Amino acid sequence: MALLQISEPGMSPAPHEHRLAVGIDLGTTNSLVATVRSAAPAVLPDALGRPLLPSVVRYGRDGTVEVGYAAQAKQALDPRNTVVSVKRFMGRGLRDVAHIENAPYEFVDAPGMVQIRTAAGVKSPVEISSEILKVLRIRAELSLGGNLSGAVITVPAYFDDAQRQATKDAGRLAGLNVLRLLSEPTAAAIAYGLENAAEGLYAVYDLGGGTFDISILKLSRGMFEVIATSGDSMLGGDDFDQRVFCWIVEQGKLPPLDPKDMRLLQVRAREAKEHLTFHGEAPITARLSTGEVIDLRIDSETFCGITQTLVQKTLGPVRKALRDAGLTVDEVKGVVMVGGATRMPQIQRAVGEFFRRDPLNNLDPDKVVALGAAMQANVLAGNKPQGEDWLLLDVIPLSLGVETMGGLTEKVILRNTTIPAAKAQEFTTFKDGQTGMSFHVVQGERELVADCRSLARFELKGIPPMAAGAARVRVTFQVDADGLLSVSAKEKSTGVEASISVKPSYGLADADIERMLRESFEHAKEDVHARALAEYRVEGRRLIEATRSALDMDKGLLSPEELKAIEDAAARLENLLQGADHRAIKQAAEALNRATDEFAARRMDAGIRRALAGRQIGSL
């Protein structure tokens, strides 16, 4: 914590320490970790110098977990226990997953999110993703030589609340302090914008392994502002592989395949797709478990033909984003291409024709998202002095609302609203004497609730019996800077309240995450305690230092009693720092935090007032 951060410009804390912060691109096909070192962002490679980590996780019967190339190498041998493209399942129920019949897993339909039965037990997509993140965390810690202070994890701009929450949970489960969830196209825009000193209106066309995003941004000095975003979280390079796979099955007149053959041909399909980026024709050869040999050739014309509808499918969201932004194609200054799938020539052509200009390909489409995330992590960690940093304004991709009578959606916060955002709406009872109201929170643009994504249900109980329409229930939606929603409801005449952070129905409850973290650390208990003590001590000292410096500046905002309460709490924490009881230190730090709560808010208000006063004088 740093009360110091509200200090006036020029009085900011000395840059005495550089916090280790990373950006992580948790991709459908590949994942990367990057950081900013000596002012330049760089991807951190593994011990063999490979920058990418295939997003593949294999569970062994003995409980071993392999991640990356090792797991990828075994996917055709052990398809049931080797999970690829897990991102497609994040925050999704069984019925939401496309091509489920071609996925060689044993799915378990759990409430909220689909799970997969593996040799090592039933695993949720959150747990599987956390294995990927864990490998990246350890890679970064070894490479940077210390514990990470925080990480920015990227998500598709079009991810809904459930998918974002699942991603954040996976980060925490991997032992990361998630500073922010950042939209992938926005991350790319940061990297592109800073690298090229770009200013004006830009589109970012991001076709990844499993998701498609289009964002329109306004870039200017010190500011990245998302104007509109759209996309399809179920459309990506994987779908192009799938088309080739179906073509192979059709051409070879193959009978239903077993999981191994299915995975083998999916791998071959992907190889063919990649080959066609640079060649007019690609060979496809494979020996199936039945002994049958596949020997085909696919040319680029055929490939373009069977994937044409997919390419067209990306242009719908592009038009929608432009309309939402109130812009025409000619007003867009450039189109930045992101994601490995944009290497396909037919995509380049289609985007070029649509925008009537050559797409911008001067950054590595695989790395640009991770690099941008690293740059943002560096800012969020406080490593950049004010004036050299920038401001990022992002939007919510899909409208949020509640179900009303007749299964209809009432939108409360509209898509493309800048976050953080809050809005309240009033509802009333429709029966005499009604004492409870249930709320169904949904996300999406469609009018019928059934066509939107269900996020959570909760109930407000204890409304005193009144005539129908007399109760006044105020429902407040708050979306934070990660794009995550919390909802609360309050009956106004009685003050009866209920609230929910919209996660239990899709994400993991906090208690689950803590339990899993504990279990994973159990074999290294001593380590954990030592690490916790060291961390709490550093935090505690920082907190005391920050509090005292804040008091030096703004003591005047406090009454003598309030001042004494804060000083006492700080003294108590200082005392405990001498000891080795990490729990006591943590509690004392929390107590000091609570004691400074109101003080922090008042300092912030005072800061704003000073700023406003300064401007008014300046403009007179």
Place this chain on the structure above:
Amino acid sequence: MNAGAARALTSSGLQNHFELFGLQAAFGIDSEVLEKGYREIQARVHPDRFAHAGDAERRASLQWTTRVNEAYRTLKDPVQRGRHLLELHGVDVAFETNTQMPTDFLMQQLELREELEAATAKKDPANLDRLRAGLSSAKKGLEKEIGAAIDDRHDYAGAAELVRKLMFLDRLDAEIDLAYEEIE
């Protein structure tokens, strides 16, 4: 506005959204000044500035930014700006309850909607483009009238009807968006 944002508003001693950006409370605003003011405040309060701070400041930052975003959104949009301004003058625009509109205006709206339906049925984006262009100039005209009614004549009741008209046009605009989607 939520409780936190409301607290941020009262404790800052601000009476309306305009003051937050150093603007006079008027319908005609300088969008550059608005944008500049928005950036200045965001630079101070945005959660990115407090990612590493304690819970108390992160909460205060969230409330302030929410409040600033709401104010900016309100002032940027002519209908919302008009509504806010009229509220400050004690006039409720009453979008929800007051649907009484002059007959000629309603007739004109009906005609425009028929045109929209025809263009949608014919899957004719050029017609939609034309409708939109016409609508956009109609909106500009109305905005001028609203500015004159509020800022020059202080005719707030008259302005309320004009703001309601503008809102009707906004709705038609949203329907044109849906029509484009349907055609595609």
